[in-house]
Amino acid sequence: MGVAYSQDLRHRVIEAVDGGMSKMKAHQTFRVSRSTIDDWLQLRSETGQLKDKPNRRFGRAPAISDLATFEAFAKRYSHATLGQMASAWENETGQKLSINTFSLTLRRLEVTRKKNAICIENDVKPNEPSSSSD
Numbered sequence: 001m002g003v004a005y006s007q008d009l010r011h012r013v014i015e016a017v018d019g020g021m022s023k024m025k026a027h028q029t030f031r032v033s034r035s036t037i038d039d040w041l042q043l044r045s046e047t048g049q050l051k052d053k054p055n056r057r058f059g060r061a062p063a064i065s066d067l068a069t070f071e072a073f074a075k076r077y078s079h080a081t082l083g084q085m086a087s088a089w090e091n092e093t094g095q096k097l098s099i100n101t102f103s104l105t106l107r108r109l110e111v112t113r114k115k116n117a118i119c120i121e122n123d124v125k126p127n128e129p130s131s132s133s134d
Contacts, residue, residue, distance in 0.1 A: 005032065010040055010050040017041070063097055064105045071109055 013030045017023060017037065027034045040050055064070045073092070077085045082099040090096045 004052065005036070007050065013037060014040055014044065014050065062105070062108070063095075063101045067105075067109060070105055071111075074106060074109070074111055 009030065009032070013026050013032055014037075016026050016029070021029070023034055023037050026032070026037055044050055073089065074085070077088055080088065082102045085102050086097055086099055089102070
């Protein structure tokens with residue numbers, strides 16, 4: 001997928017081509033590739049407008065599509081391992097998923113699995129230069 005051009009530029013290029021400018025001259029004048037001009041002309045003939053088509057998702061759909069439900073589940077089981085979460089999810093929803101699916105979905109939600117270290121302040125003072133004399 002290439003650069004997203006503004007609607008204004010798209011309209012100016014297509015108006016110029018419709019007005020008699022060659023595609024090659026439009027390409028040189030507006031610095032837009034010939035194939036992009038062809039794509040815009042085809043898009044206009046198919047849809048009647050020059051707006052981008054909505055982004056299409058490639059690949060498989062995520063196994064867990066309801067992220068709000070999963071996020072609530074993850075909060076309830078934040079203490080559990082990924083294996084325990086997978087078992088609990090299967091018990092609650094009937095959907096068997098891999099540990100990797102849980103890991104990827106937690107990453108999509110930007111939920112970290114790292115535990116916070118508890119810092120305990122102690123009475124140890126930093127090393128001070130000794131005041132002993134030789």
